[in-house]
Amino acid sequence: MSLLTALRETVAGFKSLLTGMRITAREAAKPSITVQYPHDTLKMADRFRGHVKLVLDPVTGKSRCTSCNLCVRACPSDCLTVEGIKREGEKKKSVSEYTLDFTTCSLCGSCVEACPSDAIEYSKDYNVVSLDRAEFARMDLLKKLEAEAKVWAEKNPELAAAAAAAAAAQAAAATAKAPAAATTASAPGAGAAPVATTPAPTPAVAPVPAAGVTETRTT
Amino acid sequence: MNLLQIHQRPGVYLVVAAVLLAIGVYGLIRRRTLIGMLIAGELIFSAASLNFMAVNRFFAPDPAVGQIVVLFIMGLAAAEVAIALSVIIAVYRNYRSIHSNDLSELKG
Amino acid sequence: MSTFPFQDAILVAIFALVVGVTIGGALIAALSTRIIRGVSGLMLCCMGLGGLYYFLNSPFLALMEILIYVGAVCVTIVFGVMLSEPDEPAHEESRRHAVLWGGAALLVSLVILGGVAHLGLRGPWQEPAARVSDGSVQAIGLALLTTYSLPFELISIVLLVAILGALVIARSGRTKE
Amino acid sequence: MNFLQTEPIRILLYLVGICAFVGANAAYLVLAERKGAGRIQRRPGPNEAGFGGLLQPLADGIKLLAKQVMVPPGTDALLFRAAPLLVMAPPLMCLAMIPFSDSITARSLNVGLLFVFSFGSINVMALMLGGWASRNKFAIISSARVVSQNVAYEIPMLLVVITLLMVTGTMDLNEIIQQQGGGFWKWNLFKVWVNPLMPVTFVIFFICMLAETNRAPFDMAEAESELVAGAFTEYGGMGFGVFFMAEYANIVVGCSLATVLFLGGWQSPIGVLSGGLWGAGWFLLKLYALIFTVIWIRWTFPRTQFYSLLNLSWKILIPISLFTLLLTGAMMKLPVVYNHFF
Missing domain, CATH: 3.30.70.3270 (Alpha-Beta Plaits)
Incomplete structure (x- = not known):
């Protein structure tokens, strides 16, 4: 019967509308997902x-x-x-x-x-x-x-300080190299004199490079 | 005549109704499109309604009667407009115009 | 309700406004060449008429006037306007023709105005001795369903036939093509 | 006290009150609409102007006010300017009839319901005039849609209201509310012993209200994706703003009418605490619940097609509302007939 089918369709339509409203209500309750640029x-x-x-x-x-x-x-x-x-x-x-x-x-x-x-x-x-x-x-x-x-x-003030110290040590080594050119000391030997003047940073330098390099890779 | 009582005098309403009627008749003669004439016709209807209402308010023993007549007029006006517009649309479909001059020849 | 200063003057001012709106709207409706302005004029006129009905102790009819005329009749006319192109051409007829016809129309309408206004002002109107009902909405409803039930039913039949007829006429042209 | 009760002061107070109510609602419902849309789409909505976006309406208003109101050449300038005025007036007038509480009504009329509907019908003409005067294809298509849509939906709406009038027996809105006092089971919505289809009539009324106010899913009038902005395509600045505000004012009127007719207006749902300011509170609570439903519906459903919109009205709503009308009449007269014969 067409009247009955029309009624049934109307009721089914309303049911689907209510389903839609339920879905939007549920979405509205969830936290927002956009980034506030x-x-x-x-x-x-x-x-x-x-x-x-x-x-x-x-x-x-x-x-x-x-x-x-x-x-x-x-x-x-x-x-x-x-x-x-x-x-x-x-x-x-x-x-x-x-x-x-x-x-x-x-x-x-x-x-x-x-x-x-x-x-x-x-x-x-x-x-x-x-x-x-x-x-x-x-x-x-x-x-x-x-x-x-x-x-x-x-x-990272400690890293920077270490780097600055290393730079200073290198510069000092360079200046030290000039008067002691005849001896032609090897690199660790040349570095030995500055280590004495700034003893604190040098042990810190050794473990840092590995960690520091991986950090720059990941970011 | 007291100016402050002017809205309680029947003559004012009757004259306003006469003015509406005259404007409606003028429009009915002068308008050259069917819709324009229809609007003028509505003005004449309004004039009649206003006359009924004025007489109803001031001179009728039963003040419900005039209001009922005006209600009937409104119903008839609505029916008239529906019919007239369907005729106008049918005419427009056939002639591509609703100017009364273009419609003057009658073909069987 | 408490008192209102200048009550009468304000009332008369509103009355004058209503009359002005009615007649002005009617003039716009009858004289403007653009049909859509004519419809707006009719709308104004009907709102003014609603105000006049209110002054005539019938708020019910005032609202019915607005509901039916503005809400139904004007909208229907506008519908007709949209389905056809009714704007009047500026100077279709010759000048002499226009003067002649305009003069004739003016004459006829002035004669009608004079005659009807004379009848209205000088007519043998008499106040009724007693009122049968108060003219309220209840009285209208009672009268509609007792004394006037036959015309009431007839009007509804007329409306039904009019709607069916309108449908038939408006549809017939469409199916032919 | 005596000063407050004099008529001019009262009228002035209500005039200002209604204008302020409509203005504030129109402004903040836009914000609520955008916030609601944001929530449903899982974003925060406007949140820059003021605290959490609370000053957004003000910013919008200033922007619209600062814009030039242009009347494009070729338009009917007079009607083009008149339409925004005409569109804003009806909701303001209708709100004068709405009882916010048992003692807060601007003007109580014994034909209040008729008043609301008769002035509500002007709205169509205003939108239509605005669209027609624009001389713009989209605007004219839109106004043709507005007219046929409103004509189609006015009929089931009035049929439903007549059903309700038969139940209440009065057109005085305050009296209609008073009849629904004493708990939510006495609201017209739940009066199933008078007419078992009463909730259905409410649904029909609500659908028609959505269509009359041109709200989604029936927003054919300003179908943004097809008709630019519909009837107000050519309007800029405050002309557009007024149309926009009128839409929300109409929603307020429609929802408050639904509240008054079906949900008991200012009556409390639990039977106690229902006079005075409590009444206003209940009324506003119901009103805004309905308005939020309207917003919720808009952001849930897509726009319908035009022919299915008309089909819904003429083939489903009108027959059902006619049937409820007949059923109500029969059920009211049944006891009379019964008493007559037995």
């Missing part, structure tokens, strides 16, 4: 590939870059510029200028692949903004690293 931000995944950045070496508090220019050669869009200088008392060159032309960079990651000393990695910086085109055309990664190093030093 300017206040909270999501932690980027490890494999997120932002623009490249220089890695902060937690032992020295500086970059590991030796300005070997392999990244520059690997770059398909020719957007990296690296300059290095040879500092007194250091065996390798250290970087003095590292700029990225972010307007041409295609985030391909060839530079990261090419780097022999793990000195560059992808940053997790996903909201790169600027009011000035020049800031993107010449993105000074070294300056960013210095800013990062400052924050890092404030956060």
Whole structure:
């Protein structure tokens, strides 16, 4: 009978409407799942590939870059510029200028692949903004690293102090090397004199590098 | 005549009804579309209703009668509008116009 | 209810407003070339009429007037307006023609106005000696279902037939195509 | 005290009161709507302006006020400007009839129910005029929808109300409420001994109310995804704001009418604590429960199709409401007939 079926359909329809309302009521009772963007931000995944950045070496508090220019050669869009200088008392060159032309960079990651000393990695910086085109055309990664190093030093004062001490020891070794050039002492021997002047930090230096390196890898 | 008692005088209502009637007749003659004429017709209905109500209020022994007549007029007006509009829509469908001049020839 | 300052003056002002709305609405309804304004004028006129009915001791009819005329009749007319294109062309007829017809219409309506107004003002109206009922909603309802039950039923039949007829007429053109 | 009871002061108080009530409701229901939508979609909703977003309506209001009200060329300028006024007036007038408590009514009329419906019917004309005057395709489609939708849903609504009138025997809203006193089982909603289909009539009334106020799932009038903003596409600034506020004011009127007619108005559901300010409290509680149901429904269901919207009214609601009308009449006359014969 058509009247009965119509009635039955109406009742069934209402039942389904009530089911829908029950579902929305249940959802409304659950906590909200959205991220309130300017206040909270999501932690980027490890494999997120932002623009490249220089890695902060937690032992020295500086970059590991030796300005070997392999990244520059690997770059398909020719957007990296690296300059290095040879500092007194250091065996390798250290970087003095590292700029990225972010307007041409295609985030391909060839530079990261090419780097022999793990000195560059992808940053997790996903909201790169600027009011000035020049800031993107010449993105000074070294300056960013210095800013990062400052924050890092404030956060981990003992590590920073150790790194500074190590640097000072190296510098002292370099200056000590000059008058005692004839002796040509081996590296541990040369380091023995500074150890005496600053005895406290040196034992701390030894266990830290391993832990520090793993930390930078994971973040 | 006291101006403050003006709303209690039957003459005012009757004159307003006459004005409505006159406006309705003028519109009925002058409007050239069917819907315009329908609106003018409604004005004439309103004039009649107002007249009934005024007489009912001031001169009728049973004040329910005039109100009932006006209710009937409203019902008839609603029926009239329904019919008239369906006719207008049918006319528009056939002639693509509801201007009374376009409809003047009668074809069997 | 307590007293109201300038009670009478305010009442008369409201009355004048209501009369003005009624006549102004009627003028808009009859004179405007855009049909949608005509419908708005009819709406205004009906609201004014509702006010007049209220002054005539019948709030029930005042509300019925608004409910039926504004809520039903005007809306139905608007529906008709939407289904056709009724705006009047600006200058279709010649100027002489317009003056002639306009003058004739004005003359006829003025004569009607004069005659009806004269009848209304000078007619042999007499106050009734006594009122049978109070004209309340209850009295209307009782009268509708006793004395006037036959016309009441007839009106409902007329409405039913009108709705069916309207449906038939409006549908017939559609099925043909 | 004597000063407060003089008529002009009373009228002024209620005028300000109603305008403030409508304004505050319109403003904060928008916020409640957005917050409710947020909760249902598991997000917090607007939460920046003020504490937890409480100042959001103010910010919206300032934005709308600061915008220029533009009358686009080609529109019927007079009607275009008149429509927002016309759309806001009916709910304000209707609220004058609603009894908030046994002693808080702006104006008690013995035909109060009729008053609410007659002025509520102006709303359609206003929306229609706004849409038509805009001379915009979307607006005209929308106003055609508004008209046919409102005509279709006015009929079952009035049939339900007539059923209710037969039960109550009065059109005075305050008296209707007084008849429902003494506990929730005396509300018209649960008067199954008068008419076993009373809850069904309430559902019909509620559906019609949703359709009359153009709320989802019946928001054909401003179907954002198809018609831009429907009848108010061309309105900007406060013109749009007034239309927007009127929608919420109409919801308030519709829900308070449903409260008065079916849920006992200011009567307490437990039979005690029902006069004065308690009454106002109960009334507002029921009112806002209904309003939140309306919001809940909007964010649960998608928009219906237009023909199924009309089918629902003409093929389901009107027959059912006619049947309840007949049933109520029969059940009221049954004792009379019984007494006559036995």
